[in-house]
Amino acid sequence: MTFDYCPRCGEKLVPKQIGDEGDVPFCRKCERPFFPYSSPCVICLCVSENDDVLLIKQSYGIIRFVCVAGYIKAGESAEDAAKREIAEETGLEMTGARFLYSKYYDKHDNLMLAFLCRVKKAELRISSELTEAQWFSPEEAENALFRGAYGIDMLHEWQRLRDRGLLEI
Ligand SMILES: [Zn+2]
Known part of the structure; x- marks a missing residue:
């Protein structure tokens, strides 16, 4: 813009x-x-200690499972925004984050910063903006996401790094 x-x-x-x-x-x-x-945003692939993937459904927009995402507020680091969004949307605590890559989303002039976020499994307390939050195996998560979703690229990038032993969070 x-x-x-x-x-x-x-x-x-x-x-x-x-x-x-x-x-x-x-x-x-x-x-x-x-x-x-452009507005910077975080998009979070939330993964538990045992590598389950947390996806959410929003009460507006696409009625499919997506990753937790949100705008970075002025004065906030991308990691702080990821931690805040995960807590606000699911009630869960992020214990670590690793930057994966960035992508530009032309439609809304968003710089999307993709993070792999380690999240502690606990009771879900979902925000009123969501209809659902659910844990999936990585294979199930890939099927639950819509084709072309950022989450699918992020899943692949996570698996690529993990398989090469390049991931420590
Ligand atoms: Zn002026």
Whole structure:
């Protein structure tokens, strides 16, 4: 997303040459550029101590199982956001996280940061935004996710790392 008006003071932005970036929308009043903007999100492949996979169903959007995901709040690290989203949506505690990869989602200008999250199995306390949360074996999880879901790539990446002994969380 690019800005035409200053998101702080509302002034019309003007192009200004900034280093190697070329022309960048600039606010003359605030004396700062506003680079094209994307919202960073975390997407969490939640895995228990014994390698079961936790998937959720949201009460809106696609009525299929998906991974826990959410926006990173201002001032929050990606790991903190993952821990918060998992706690808010399922009531479970994340004990460790490992960054897998990132992907850009054009439709909503989201930078998706994919994490493998180790989560302690306990009683599920699901948020009102969910209709269901359920543990699956990795094979079952692959079938429960819709084709093309980020979760499927994340499952494969997790298994690839685990099989090579590259995973320690
Ligand atoms: Zn301004």
